[in-house]
Amino acid sequence: MGVDEVMPVWQLSDGELTAGLLAVERDLCRVYARMLDLVGDIDRRGLSVEKGFRDTATMLALSLRVSKREASARVAQATAVLPLMRKALESGEINREHAHEIEHVLSQAPDSVSAEEVAAHEATLVELSQQAIPTTVRKVGRRVLGYWDVLDKKPEDRERDLSRPNREFRYSFTRDGRMKYSGEFDPEAGHFAENMLIPLAKPDPVDAFGNRDPRTAAQRHGDALAAIFDLAGRSPDLPVKAGERAVVTVTIGLEELERRAGIVMLDDYGALSVSQVRRMCCDAKAVPAVLNGASEVLDLGRAVRTATPAQRRALIIRDRGCTGPGCSRGPKWATPHHIVHWSNPGGVGGPTDIVNLGLACERHHHLLHHGGWDMRLRNGIIEWIPPAWLDPERRPIRNTAHDPPTGKHS
Incomplete structure (x- = not known):
C-alpha cells in the first residue's frame, strides 16, 4: 500500500504527490484491463442473452449505468484480438483512451490486409501510445486507414476517384443573415485548406495592455476562413457581376446616413445595420441611394472608386x-x-x-x-x-x- 493511500494528499511532499499520481494512473489502467477481461468472457459465454439482454453492450449499459457508446467501445476492445494492446494496458503503459484508438483503427482493416500487417501496425500504435497522447494516435491511425483505403482499391478505381475528387460545401442562411455551412474535402484539398488556416488562426499576441486573444479556436478558424475569402474576392481573375466587380447599391434614409444608425436595405443581403454597410463598402464600389422620409430618392450618388x-x-x-x-x-x-x-x-x-x-x-x-x-x-x-x-x-x-x-x- 503506497504512502498516497494512507496519508491525506495535503500531507504528501511534492515528490510523493507526483509519484502517487503516476501510480494511481497505472492502477486505473490495470483495473480497466481487468474490466475488459470480464467483459470478454461474458460475451464469449453468452451471459447477456441468458440474463435477458439483447447483447453484451446492452447488458453493460443497463447494469453499469454507462452510455451505450461506452458499453459498445468496451465490448469492441474486449473481443478484439490485440494481444500487444492488452499487455500494454495491463502493465499500465497505455490508458483506456489509447486502447480505444488502437482498436478503432485496427478493427477497420480490410480483408486484403494480412494478419501479419495488422500485427505490425498494432505494435507501431502501441509503441506510439506509450509516448503520445490519444489524439496523436488517432491522427496516425487515420493515415493508416487512408493507406489501406488506397491499397484496397484497384489501380483503375484509384485513378477514377482522383479524376472526380469528393468536395462538398453546403450552406444556408439564418434569419439574421448569418451563413451556416458544412461539407468535406478530399485529402489533397483538405491538407491545402489546413495549411492556409493554421497560420491565419494563430492567437493574436498579447496586446499593449497585457490582454490575451479572447477568441476561441473555432472563432479564430472562422476569422481565418473569412480572411481567405476576402483575399480570394480581391483576385482579378474572379468572375464579375453584371459587368462590374464588387458593386454595392445602398438604400438608406438621409437621417440614418448622417447618424450612422438604423437599418439599411442592401442588394442581395436584405436588412443590415449602417455600421455593417460602412465596413463592407470600404473596398467596394458604393452607390448610395439616399431617401427622404417619404421614401423619395434624394440622390443616387456616383460610384466611389476604391x-x-x-x-x-x-x-x-x-x-x-x-x-x-x-x-x-x-x-x-x-x-x-x-x-x-x-x-x-x-x-x-x-x-x-x-x-x-x-x-x-x-x-x-x-x-x-x-x-x-x-x-x-x-x-x-x-x-x-x-x-x-x-x-x-x-x-x-x-x-x-x-x-x-x-x-x-x-
Whole structure:
C-alpha cells in the first residue's frame, strides 16, 4: 500500500504527490484491463442473452449505468484480438483512451490486409501510445486507414476517384443573415485548406495592455476562413457581376446616413445595420441611394472608386502589411481602409488618397468598424487609437510587427 493511500494528499511532499499520481494512473489502467477481461468472457459465454439482454453492450449499459457508446467501445476492445494492446494496458503503459484508438483503427482493416500487417501496425500504435497522447494516435491511425483505403482499391478505381475528387460545401442562411455551412474535402484539398488556416488562426499576441486573444479556436478558424475569402474576392481573375466587380447599391434614409444608425436595405443581403454597410463598402464600389422620409430618392450618388493599384503599392511600401496593433499579416491579407470614411455625417466623405488610407486585415478592419478603435496617420505612420473602455486615455499604438530586424522604422 503506497504512502498516497494512507496519508491525506495535503500531507504528501511534492515528490510523493507526483509519484502517487503516476501510480494511481497505472492502477486505473490495470483495473480497466481487468474490466475488459470480464467483459470478454461474458460475451464469449453468452451471459447477456441468458440474463435477458439483447447483447453484451446492452447488458453493460443497463447494469453499469454507462452510455451505450461506452458499453459498445468496451465490448469492441474486449473481443478484439490485440494481444500487444492488452499487455500494454495491463502493465499500465497505455490508458483506456489509447486502447480505444488502437482498436478503432485496427478493427477497420480490410480483408486484403494480412494478419501479419495488422500485427505490425498494432505494435507501431502501441509503441506510439506509450509516448503520445490519444489524439496523436488517432491522427496516425487515420493515415493508416487512408493507406489501406488506397491499397484496397484497384489501380483503375484509384485513378477514377482522383479524376472526380469528393468536395462538398453546403450552406444556408439564418434569419439574421448569418451563413451556416458544412461539407468535406478530399485529402489533397483538405491538407491545402489546413495549411492556409493554421497560420491565419494563430492567437493574436498579447496586446499593449497585457490582454490575451479572447477568441476561441473555432472563432479564430472562422476569422481565418473569412480572411481567405476576402483575399480570394480581391483576385482579378474572379468572375464579375453584371459587368462590374464588387458593386454595392445602398438604400438608406438621409437621417440614418448622417447618424450612422438604423437599418439599411442592401442588394442581395436584405436588412443590415449602417455600421455593417460602412465596413463592407470600404473596398467596394458604393452607390448610395439616399431617401427622404417619404421614401423619395434624394440622390443616387456616383460610384466611389476604391484605391488604385498604384495607391495599393504605395501603401504596401509605407505600411508593410496590416497596421493593426501586433498583427503580422502581410500586404496580401490587408485592404485599404479609409481613415475618414466615405459616409461621414453631413455628406462630406473622406477622399481615396494615400493620406486617408491605411492597410488593415479582415479582422482588424472589423475592429475599426465595430470595436471602437480609430485610425490616424501621424508623421507618415499609421497609429491605432484604442477604445476608451480599453484605455481611458486612448493612447495611440503603432504596430511594430513589420519593422525590420534593426527595430527602426524607415
